[in-house]
Amino acid sequence: MRDRRGILVAFGLALAAACQAFAGPAAPATPAPLRLPMGYIANVQFAPFYVAVEKGYFAQEGLQIAFDYSFETNGVQLVGAGQLPFALVSGEQVLLARAQGLPVVMVAQWYQRYPIAVFALAEKGIRTPQDLRGRTVGLPGFFGASYVGFKALLYAAGLSDEAVKAVDLGGFTQVAAVKEGKVDAAVGYINNEPLVLRRSGLPVHVLDVADYTALVGNGILTNERTIRDQPDLVRRFLRAFLRGLRDTLRDPKEAFEISKKYVEGLSGENEAAQWEVLQATLPLWQAEMPGRSDPRAWQEMAAVLTRMGQLKEPLDLHAAYTNAFVEEIWPQVERGR
Template identity: 55%
Template sequence: MVFSWKPKRLRTWFCGVLALALVGMLSGGCGSSLTVSPTPTLTPIRLPVGYIPNIQFAPLYVAIEKGYHRDEGLEITLDYSMETDNVALVGANTLPFAIVSGEQVLLGRAQGLPVVYVMAWYRDYPVGVAAPSGLGLRTPADLRGRRIGIPGLYGASYIGLRALLSAGGVPEEAVHLESIGFNQVEALISGQVEAAVVYITNEPIQLQARGYAVDVLRVADYMALVSNGLITNERTLRESPDLVRRMIRATLRGLQDVVNDPAAAYAISEKYVENLNQADRAVQMEVLKTSIGLWQQNPWGYSDPQAWENMVRVLREMGLINQPLEVTQAYTNAYLPREQP
């Protein structure tokens, strides 16, 4: 094993409470009274997404560009900082929402953070293991004894790998892990590693565009796990349930539009992602189309209870959760729109 350290636990710290206010106005004239309708006030929302501007966030760009959030009385600012404490910030009610992966919700709740997953963005866990086609990677059992590159022993990549190893009956000690950062493409092309943990919407597409045939083991083909979605906290659900419903409605409208017209969504995204208009359009469009194939549709935004149970089991096997945890409190489908398209 190359690694001797363990995955970092979510650091718990609490910040102040975000104050949201609506402003009313009443004016009167001498000798008469006149009620003036209040000027609509938008509720400002800073939404962390945990990554750099990217075509994968097209639903948010579309929803913002088309005014779907404003229709719901919300003013959205996307936060691209690589903030590791978004779960803690939402748990402390410093922020009302964030886009995070499902395992972070469970890790946060295991530490007492009252975060709740309210809208699934992805249906399928977007992680897999890629290898040159000549290696003969067909099933998770074929990973035994292989040199596998991975960004690190943390986050969705590591959890996805552990899920695949579990599905193949392969203990982690039976593979050779090598830290390669986020250089999976170069590491595979150069032969530094035999296989690499990848996001199936990214590196396999890049490799194929450069003429390298690869086989990919998708985590989702062997185990349903909870991936990225919208989270809030118990206080917001209790005190501002309508705010949660409005946020979900606007976001789902963006998702639906991208599914219905990827080309139009790509054009909108060019305004939000620097140099997207100069990138290889065929590659980036394939990234978008592959992402669409992973999103939760029918019904939109729905959380699969079995995926949550599977995620808890994987985290327990990894030793990241040791205490009792009521998984049904970590997510809810109750705030999704009743009328689905």
């Protein structure tokens, strides 16, 4: 008769080996520092990342995150040059960068809805995109996500560039321009400027760009070399982020409290306003599979940029993004792993 203890030991070793193989390679014992360009100032809208850090999700993956609140274009250039592995960027930046020869790739589309909107005081009577005909619309500048979203809305409504008078406000002064009547409407982020106007007691009508056309929202950028040579780094980073995103969607109040450690002004007089910002942002992230890109949105984004003259030649859109990592990782995260 065989020794049952030997059988149990062998079974235990086999089970441990199988579990380790399923979980993937072990994270480094000492977390590796990783600078992450955020593209914006410290803000409650980055709550999933703050949650992932505070709950130790990045540390469990062997990563020590340092938030870099520099300009979005800086992150694109650094990742494209291979100097940093990741950055947070808007979808149009990916295509514009690839058009310049930068081998960048979006590996998770964090914002499922493009967060840009055109807003106006209710008294202006602007309730549909067609109501913008002949009106003056203010933008922070003729660049970036606001400009792309504005143009996409016009094109979706069948309006020519000449049908609306676009005004460069020379900065992020859209709220003041609308309140003071300098413009009939303005372009901004749906979870920001319209909320500010409403909190001041002014009725506002909002045209949500995502209601009229599908565009690629903000996401996580890496480069072809990192995907090829360090796919496990991509997996570990995305697993930690998606766990933070999952927890934020499930318990926004907890995420808000965690964010107070990273963002000034989330307590006291501004607390209610910033809580409203987070609540308005959550729907922009929600999806059956958070992080997954819609191929149609990439096609529409390319079409808009081409019509704007920002893309001169067709691009291989399939090279600009991949869903492979999210489709592998999200089911694990959803099950609580």
